[in-house]
Amino acid sequence: MTDLSLTELTIADARAKLRAREVSAVELTDAYLAAIDAANEKLNAYVAVTADKARQMAGASDARIAKGEAGALEGIPLGIKDLFATEGVHTQAASHILDGFKPRYESTVTANLWADGAVMLGKLNMDEFAMGSSNETSYYGPVVNPWRAEGSNADLVPGGSSGGSAAAVAAWLCAGATATDTGGSIRQPAAFTGTVGIKPTYGRCSRWGTVAFASSLDQAGPIARDVRDAAILLKSMASVDPKDTTSVDRPVPDYEAAVGQSIKGLKIGIPREYRVDGMPQEIEALWQKGVDWMRDAGAEIVEISLPHTKYALPAYYIVAPAEASSNLARYDGVRYGLRMTGKDITDMYEKTRAAGFGDEVKRRIMIGTYVLSAGYYDAYYLRAQKVRTLIKRDFEQVFEKGVDAILTPATPSAAFGVADQDMAADPVKMYLNDIFTVTVNMAGLPGIAVPAGLDARGLPLGLQLIGRPFDEETLFRTGHVIEQAAGRFSPKRWW
Template sequence: MTDLTKLTIAEARDALKKGDFKATELTDAYIHAIEAANPAINAYVAVTADHARKMAKASDERISQKKAGALEGIPLGVKDLYATYDIHTQACSHILDNFKPKYESTVTSNLWADGAVMLGKLNMDEFAMGSSNETSYYGPVINPWRAEGSDEKLVPGGSSGGSAAAVAAHLCAGATATDTGGSIRQPAAFTGTVGIKPTYGRCSRWGIIAFASSLDQAGPIGRDVRDCAILLKSMASFDEKDSTSADMPVPDYEASIGKSVKGMKIGIPKEYRVDGMSEEIMALWQKGIDWLKEAGAEIVNISLPHTKYALPAYYIVAPAEASSNLARYDGVRYGLRVPGKDIIEMYENTRSEGFGHEVKRRILIGTYVLSAGYYDAYYLKAQKVRTLIKQDFDKCFEAGIDAILTPATPTAAFGIADKKLKNDPVAMYLNDIFTVTVNMAGLPGISLPAGLSKNGLPLGLQLIGKPFGEEQLFQTANIIEQAAGKFSPQKWW
């Protein structure tokens, strides 16, 4: 029998239905793969092997009774930001030590209702704040990819680095992730996987630990475009418990794969040709344009004039909301508590010891921009810029553009503890330059591997869609995927 962990979700789903193997066998194959690889890759912070086997056994019973759900028996990894009932949920932060919620997030509830199996909780940047998965309390995730002829450890991107690395290293069939400024799309680009950030409101945020509530959105990371379409169909739903959830039917995303893009208008924004972008990324972008043109799409040059303000505006809005959301972690009711002589000192000691450097930095920035005398100058102005960014996209879509093609990241994956980036937070923040506009405007965006760098590392392209235009994104991404081919890392772990 082939190595079961090499199967895509679509292949495993069809094979399970035919009875080629059991869900318990598939789950065991993944558990053994995690045991062998996780010490080297550090993708999982909690492995729920017994729980997974129990879920897989129940899946086998449902399959035998012809009652299989859409994801019956498919083993998934869950980002540590999602609340999972009575199972480790810490946003990879020291301040949430030993927290095990007595409730389940809506998105994971949807997945288990469709028969998926939970393998464990995946590593991430602390509270989803980071672009390299180095801010986790549990240590950095190591990218399964390495440059040709090099043993240097590379980052998998962030904040969903554990999700992307686990999918790339075949330590789960697919994974849940979240995206606040690029945290699904950037790690997908760095690991040769596919990640989609859906339209804001498409997936419920209920039960997902908040970073920046007006920007956060749940989404999947998969091995290919079809797997992401299958996962998103199960993850998305209307939820009365989330006031920002969209009360709209969820389409069958998989049905849009394989459709022609003939006559579709693809926008190419001139503002995404930024200084310092590698020639490899420019060449890759051109390749993507050529592939879509060959498939019958019409290429249109467009302008998104407020793009240059997106990153500074994002790094005001996101920390402001983070500062507000993270005020609840004080050591009183759950998580870490560091004693003090009185309650104020206990708060101070707990927050000082419980939060890492990057989280503290963003809380301080956020508190500053929300403070009296600065609120109008910073936060209010950033929200106005955000409106202008959204209007740029609206004008393009009103003019008939169906999707926008851009690079996903300005470079390939970089080294762990890269000195320049470690000592310069602004240089690290620039990794999100192509992705933050999508969150600011609440639009869907998909990142997919489109080629390899000269030293053999994956490079990604991004497609941006209209609000709730995920079907067109899957349709268009499939064309690029077919032209580019699939990419897998050489196993070294």
């Protein structure tokens, strides 16, 4: 097989070829390393490539396959978001303040992947500390979406914060990738790049060893080429972990077995509050198409109400920055990362943080510090937490009425341009990209984004399915129906 066709294999197909000894893990890894070498200068998806480590891991995989001891992901080359601690390897959350940091420990999620035989290709670019919806806040510069509008050479954003993960998967620079989702950071980039991304239920994957943004909202998940691959990855990533007390001690199902199961008789909710003012006609039409696909597959469609949805975005942008201001207080230049010299320790703190954090991170730290300050805590943070409880209750009431999953758009538009002036001038406009996704994080629910069509300019659009707590299996079942009806989408190579 050629290098090109090797990198275009799904995880499921690559797994079959590896086990049948039709291709070796070293060959597969070398094909991906060559693809990264050829494309990364243009796409900026990787901030560190671990070629030697990848070849060493692939060699060990080949040895295990030869002995009949292959793990669930044996020999599969993956990209790792720069938020996950990887022992002895660049881990900087795409921030200047963590300059040179190489942890002496491994995150639980990546340790699970390596235990199942996966191969690490390198660390993927992202919005700094996962704060962004376009992957333009990275210290290493913006990631470029492998998709381009028809007849245009303009660079587009891949979405954020997991933009490097989504772009690398879409451009065949890894077989799959780890990502994290605090307010839509898996699902929005997946929708912008024609890939599949699932944010599992809060507590399904351990957060230990993952750089924290907002601890009550952050959750790890995979970005993959199709629904089956996402199911395969999540099975390996998920686990209980004594080092993370928010991880849940319940068995991890065989998610792949759910792919292809009938959805006949399932009740799919359509929330009226997600029909927002000014929503583009093509998003509305795509949503209706998704409804028709569900109905044609035997599901029952019911209209539902989630009345507190309109408060989700403002409440999120109080809770998340508040937790960020607390979590990011640890970056002070004392023990690791960047250190600026100062006349005393306070001056050193101030200069280090001023030089180390980018503008968006500073903005959110300041918002968070403000809403937690004396005199404003009750008015903002406490009230936002009460709203969060109401949002969670809306979903509970819908699920109590027998709804199995909820179908919504994933994003309010297709990918927009890098350095888009409207977005740069108005941070709130950027925050509105998360309008369909933040409720899922506020309620701790699972959500999946699946490619569902192309817009008038030939750019991918996604639909989102929201599930009951720990019922990711239903999302893989329903997501597969959309995938089968819509087909798969790939960008035309220009890089």
